[in-house]
Amino acid sequence: MTAHGTQTTHTAPAGLAEEVARVVSAVPGVAFLKPGLAARLRSPWSCPAPGRPSTAGVRLTPFPGPGPEGEGGGWQVDVQVVALRRARTVEVARAARAAVQGHLAEVLPGRPPARVTVTVTGLV
Amino acid sequence: MTTHTDPPDTARDHGDDEHLPCGRLLSQVWDDWERGTADPHRAGCPHCRGAVSDLDALETAVRGLREETPGPRGHDAEPLARRVMDLVRLELRPGRPLPLGEPAEDLWITETVAARALRAAAETVDGVRAGSCRLTPAEAPENAPKDSGVGIRLDIHAPPGAVLPLLAERVRQRVRETADRELGMPTAAVDIRVTDLVDDTPADDQEGRIP
Numbered sequence: 001m002t003a004h005g006t007q008t009t010h011t012a013p014a015g016l017a018e019e020v021a022r023v024v025s026a027v028p029g030v031a032f033l034k035p036g037l038a039a040r041l042r043s044p045w046s047c048p049a050p051g052r053p054s055t056a057g058v059r060l061t062p063f064p065g066p067g068p069e070g071e072g073g074g075w076q077v078d079v080q081v082v083a084l085r086r087a088r089t090v091e092v093a094r095a096a097r098a099a100v101q102g103h104l105a106e107v108l109p110g111r112p113p114a115r116v117t118v119t120v121t122g123l124v
Numbered sequence: 125m126t127t128h129t130d131p132p133d134t135a136r137d138h139g140d141d142e143h144l145p146c147g148r149l150l151s152q153v154w155d156d157w158e159r160g161t162a163d164p165h166r167a168g169c170p171h172c173r174g175a176v177s178d179l180d181a182l183e184t185a186v187r188g189l190r191e192e193t194p195g196p197r198g199h200d201a202e203p204l205a206r207r208v209m210d211l212v213r214l215e216l217r218p219g220r221p222l223p224l225g226e227p228a229e230d231l232w233i234t235e236t237v238a239a240r241a242l243r244a245a246a247e248t249v250d251g252v253r254a255g256s257c258r259l260t261p262a263e264a265p266e267n268a269p270k271d272s273g274v275g276i277r278l279d280i281h282a283p284p285g286a287v288l289p290l291l292a293e294r295v296r297q298r299v300r301e302t303a304d305r306e307l308g309m310p311t312a313a314v315d316i317r318v319t320d321l322v323d324d325t326p327a328d329d330q331e332g333r334i335p
Contacts, residue, residue: 078132090224090308093231117132119221119232123241 013108017055023103024058024079027095029087033057034080034121057081063115074112075104082122093118132221132232144171151217154179222259222274224308235259238309242276245302246295246316251283255319273312276303281322292316 021033034057057080065072077100083092097116104114143149146169156163157176166172219235243254258277276299282291296314303309 085306088306088308089233090231093224093233093308094229097231115230117230117232119132119234120224120237121218121234123237 016107017058017060019103019107020058020060020077020079020100021055023099024081024096027092027099029084029092030096031082031084031122031124034082057121065112072112074114075108076115076117077104078117078119080119080121082124083120085123089120089123093120144169144175146171148172150175219259220261222261222309225310227272227310233307233309238274238303238307241302241307242278242299245298245306246278246280248298249291249294251286251324252291252295253281253322253324255279255281273310274303275312275315277315277317279317279319281320281324282318284321284323286321288318292318 024030025033033055059078061076061078063073063076064070065074067073079096079100081092081096083089096118100116101114104111144153146165148165148169148171153166153172153175156166157179163172166176218237219239221232222235222238223229224231224233239257239259242259243257246252246254256277256279260275260277261273278295278299280292280295282288295316299314299316300311303311
């Protein structure tokens with residue numbers, strides 16, 4: 001995780017993916033995060049502990065900042081969700097993106113805005 | 125915000141497909157096994173055999189679930205097993221991501237999910253059965269946004285006696301409405317191809333009809 005700069009700059013704070021998962025799951029119109037069935041099939045030990053959200057549909061990747069070693073970079077967040085059919089899909093995706101951006105701006109002040117990609121992988 | 129000319133590689137990016145230590149893709153190993161493709165490597169490779177064993181265990185578990193909880197008529201096991209396995213396959217092969225919303229929003233829907241919604245929309249027209257639904261991001265001129273709309277080509281079975289141009293237009297309209305109002309997916313051309321005339325009205329409803 002140091003390819004683009006120092007470890008301090010680019011290591012995801014502990015539990016950040018889980019926080020993002022919680023935030024996205026609470027967005028109206030989101031049924032759940034992509035369940036990650038294949039990963040669970042490969043390893044039953046990969047299931048999250050009780051009470052902790054699965055992060056199967058969340059991925060955080062650092063992007064470098066303007067500093068000589070990439071300092072001041074931010075986060076690229078890829079989110080995969082299953083949405084409710086009754087909601088307009090694009091609005092759910094927009095709300096999920098806004099929720100993630102808002103949350104990261106709050107917990108990581110001073111960083112560039114997160115780049116958030118939302119992919120709807122199912123409708124229920 | 126950046127333009128999203130490089131759609132996310134949904135399955136692989138999120139770690140749901142993987143290269144086994146022997147170099148084979150997990151999805152390919154499963155696919156070959158299900159198709160019964162002869163593969164000497166798979167028979168001798170412990171990694172491939174392990175991957176196949178995992179999938180076999182899932183299928184066995186699903187069938188076992190059926191036996192423990194028989195449906196009202198006791199013969200619903202195969203549809204259940206098929207649905208579960210379809211879900212697993214969908215996760216590994218979701219199809220390419222297609223754009224949602226405005227260009228550069230970086231919001232996507234997987235091809236398989238969008239196609240399913242559009243096929244269902246077509247089937248809201250009386251007597252229509254939807255078949256293959258191909259979705260392709262529109263070819264844009266150079267320097268234009270690449271995600272300016274999704275081209276749709278939908279095959280349908282129409283009821284005998286239908287006025288095909290009118291029927292096709294109604295289907296096209298339903299498909300466009302669903303893409304726009306329900307999904308929010310920008311569309312380019314919507315081509316409807318009638319591939320057969322099929323009367324799927326239940327036999328009871330046909331009594332008394334003039335042949």
